Amino acid sequence: MRIPRIYHPAPLTVGTEIHLSDDAANHVGRVLRMSNGQQLQLFDGTNQVFNAEITEASKKAVKVYIHQGELSDHESPLDLHLGQVMSRGEKMEFTIQKSVELGVNTITPLLSERCGVKLDAERLEKKRQQWRKIAISACEQCGRNQIPEIRPIMSLEAWCAESDNSLKLNLHPRASQSINTLPLPVEKIRLLIGPEGGLSAEEIEMTANHQFTDILLGPRVLRTETTALTAITALQVRFGDLG
Numbered sequence: 001m002r003i004p005r006i007y008h009p010a011p012l013t014v015g016t017e018i019h020l021s022d023d024a025a026n027h028v029g030r031v032l033r034m035s036n037g038q039q040l041q042l043f044d045g046t047n048q049v050f051n052a053e054i055t056e057a058s059k060k061a062v063k064v065y066i067h068q069g070e071l072s073d074h075e076s077p078l079d080l081h082l083g084q085v086m087s088r089g090e091k092m093e094f095t096i097q098k099s100v101e102l103g104v105n106t107i108t109p110l111l112s113e114r115c116g117v118k119l120d121a122e123r124l125e126k127k128r129q130q131w132r133k134i135a136i137s138a139c140e141q142c143g144r145n146q147i148p149e150i151r152p153i154m155s156l157e158a159w160c161a162e163s164d165n166s167l168k169l170n171l172h173p174r175a176s177q178s179i180n181t182l183p184l185p186v187e188k189i190r191l192l193i194g195p196e197g198g199l200s201a202e203e204i205e206m207t208a209n210h211q212f213t214d215i216l217l218g219p220r221v222l223r224t225e226t227t228a229l230t231a232i233t234a235l236q237v238r239f240g241d242l243g
Contacts, residue, residue: 004032005041005049005140007147010122016056017065023133027063028054043145047073047098074143076103078240079188080232081166083159085110086117087224095193095225096131096150099219100138102232103240106149107135109173114197124153132134156192156203160210168191168212171227175214178233182215186239193228 006024013019020028028034035057042050049072055143056063086092096107109128111117119127132150139147160168166188192212199207208214217230236242 002119003039004034004040005043005143007136007140008042008044009091010044011046012048012050012066014050014066014069017063020062020064025060028062029057029059034062037193040053042066043139044095045145045147047071047075047112047145049145059141072143072145075105075146076236076240077187078103078236079166080104080235081106081108081164081188081190082228082232083108083110083156083190083192084228085112085115085156085193085224086153087196088116091129091132091223091225092117093134093201095228097134097138098229099232100135100144100148101142102229102242103144104148104232106151107131108151108159109153110156110159111153111193112195113200113203114195116195116197128153139184156199157206160192160207160212164188164190168192168207168210169215169231170194170204170212171231172208173216173221175216177213177215177217178217179231179238182213182238184239189235189239191228191231191235193224193231196224 009021034054036054038054040052042052048069050069051067052064053067054062055065082099084095086109099107128150135148135150167186168190170192
């Protein structure tokens with residue numbers, strides 16, 4: 001059986017005994033039904049992993065002893081910031097989960113003219129907290145030991161206007177450049193993915209005014225969640241650590 005990987009939201013120290021967070025304890029105690037003496041691998045977002053042993057376990061609380069820690073770097077050399085116009089239902093959750101698996105460092109959910117999500121501020125913040133849990137779960141699964149940042153939801157124009165020394169990319173079906181024609185080397189990229197209906201003409205002009213480069217993925221029209229993952233994969237192959 002594979003040793004479960006669990007995120008702990010506070011710094012870990014070798015030689016100490018700690019209680020797991022409520023979410024982690026529920027997963028270990030109720031879902032996995034683990035018991036005293038069984039092994040876990042913990043990480044706290046500092047790019048380290050810690051070998052731990054369960055010393056007390058119930059359905060409500062789990063206590064572990066930290067035996068050993070070591071650096072374990074699985075981060076891409078490409079610093080990739082995804083600006084994703086929010087999509088409906090599970091599509092946004094799917095995009096966040098797979099983007100984390102593919103090595104994205106930062107995700108900013110965006111509101112645009114054709115965004116299909118209409119929620120008040122309180123519900124949007126609850127969504128963001130849920131997306132963070134999805135990002136943590138993706139890190140537990142894929143072996144990353146740093147948690148990508150899920151930033152507060154903001155408008156497309158405000159995000160595009162942020163000062164940044166990244167290469168800024170916007171996918172456009174009539175662009176003349178592709179990812180393979182972008183110049184090397186590139187260490188930081190800000191990638192914009194629009195909604196299902198695409199960006200409006202005014203929004204496309206706005207991105208150009210903020211020095212975004214239009215790029216083309218291929219001859220087929222992709223759904224927004226497919227577009228994000230295809231672009232991230234292609235960027236990681238060219239500038240990151242895939243392939």
